[in-house]
Each structure stands twice: as C-alpha cells, then as structure tokens.
Amino acid sequence: MKQVGLFVKQDPAAQEKADELADWFRARDIEVIRQESFQPRLGLENSRERRVDPEYITCVFVLGGDGTFLSASRWIGDAGVPMIGVKFGDIGFLAEISEDAVFRAAEAVVSRQFAIESRARLKVRIIRNGNPYVEETVLNDVVINKGALARLANIETYIDGHYLTSYRSD
Numbered sequence: 001m002k003q004v005g006l007f008v009k010q011d012p013a014a015q016e017k018a019d020e021l022a023d024w025f026r027a028r029d030i031e032v033i034r035q036e037s038f039q040p041r042l043g044l045e046n047s048r049e050r051r052v053d054p055e056y057i058t059c060v061f062v063l064g065g066d067g068t069f070l071s072a073s074r075w076i077g078d079a080g081v082p083m084i085g086v087k088f089g090d091i092g093f094l095a096e097i098s099e100d101a102v103f104r105a106a107e108a109v110v111s112r113q114f115a116i117e118s119r120a121r122l123k124v125r126i127i128r129n130g131n132p133y134v135e136e137t138v139l140n141d142v143v144i145n146k147g148a149l150a151r152l153a154n155i156e157t158y159i160d161g162h163y164l165t166s167y168r169s170d
Contacts, residue, residue, distance in 0.1 A: 007072035009064025014088040069094040073139035
C-alpha cells in the first residue's frame with residue numbers, strides 16, 4: 001500500500017479524527033492524501049483538477065455524512081478508487097462505519113482484508129449552445145436547478161449511450 005486518501009467534512013470532530021487517522025497511517029509508512037470537503041464549482045476545467053490518480057491510492061476514507069460521501073465521489077470521478085464512509089453527519093446511509101470503528105477498518109485495509117461493493121454511477125454532461133459546459137460522474141442522483149434566471153431546460157436522457165427520452169422542464 002502506497003497511499004490512502006482522506007476526504008474530510010468541515011466539522012471539528014471529523015477534522016480531529018482525520019488528524020488521528022492520518023498519524024496512524026503515517027506511523028505505518030503510508031502516505032496520506034487529504035482533501036477537505038467543498039462545494040464543487042461548475043466548469044470542465046475544475047472537473048479535471050479534482051481527479052485523483054487511482055494507481056497510487058488504495059482507498060479513500062470519507063469522514064462525514066452522506067453529503068460528504070457524494071462530494072468525495074465527485075472528487076474521485078472515474079478513478080475507480082474504493083471509498084469507505086465513516087459517519088459523522090446526521091444522515092449516514094452511504095457511510096457504513098461508525099467513528100469508533102475507523103481504526104479497525106483502517107487495519108483491515110492495510111492488511112487487505114476487505115471486500116469491494118460496486119455501486120452504479122451516472123455520467124452527467126451539460127451542453128450549452130452546442131458546447132460542453134460541465135461533465136461529471138456522480139453517485140446516486142443529479143439535481144438540476146434553474147438558477148437565478150427562469151428558463152426552459154431541454155433534457156435528453158441516455159442509458160449506456162442509448163437514447164431513452166427527451167423532456168422540457170422549467
């Protein structure tokens with residue numbers, strides 16, 4: 001194992017546990033890549049900046065709730081890096097490990113005693129005036145907001161590259 005990622009909610013308890021977990025990994029000569037939770041900005045250039053290199057990261061520990069887990073999924077993108085959710089938020093359907101079990105989970109990762117559960121993901125592409133505006137791979141769902149200006153959106157839906165339907169919405 002060369003590197004492990006920590007994706008951390010902006011919360012004092014999660015930050016403190018992330019510090020402890022980082023020290024734990026470093027004591028075992030494992031490099032830690034840490035990313036603080038953030039709100040993604042729109043734009044293709046930002047999407048490319050946030051990707052990680054899966055060749056070197058064994059897994060990412062996500063310390064937070066489901067919102068943090070979804071943000072971490074966007075950060076990882078298509079890299080295929082396994083994620084372990086450690087619940088610190090109010091809702092934890094995606095984060096399966098409790099805060100007090102984080103070091104047992106870390107030991108399992110280091111000793112490679114874990115199984116990977118695949119989850120379906122969605123690729124979202126927003127095109128404005130015929131040009132790509134945003135392209136993201138997401139977990140769970142996509143929310144489309146109209147923003148400050150109310151206007152009609154034309155939405156085309158594809159599954160595995162096959163056209164499904166089109167609809168207009170405001």
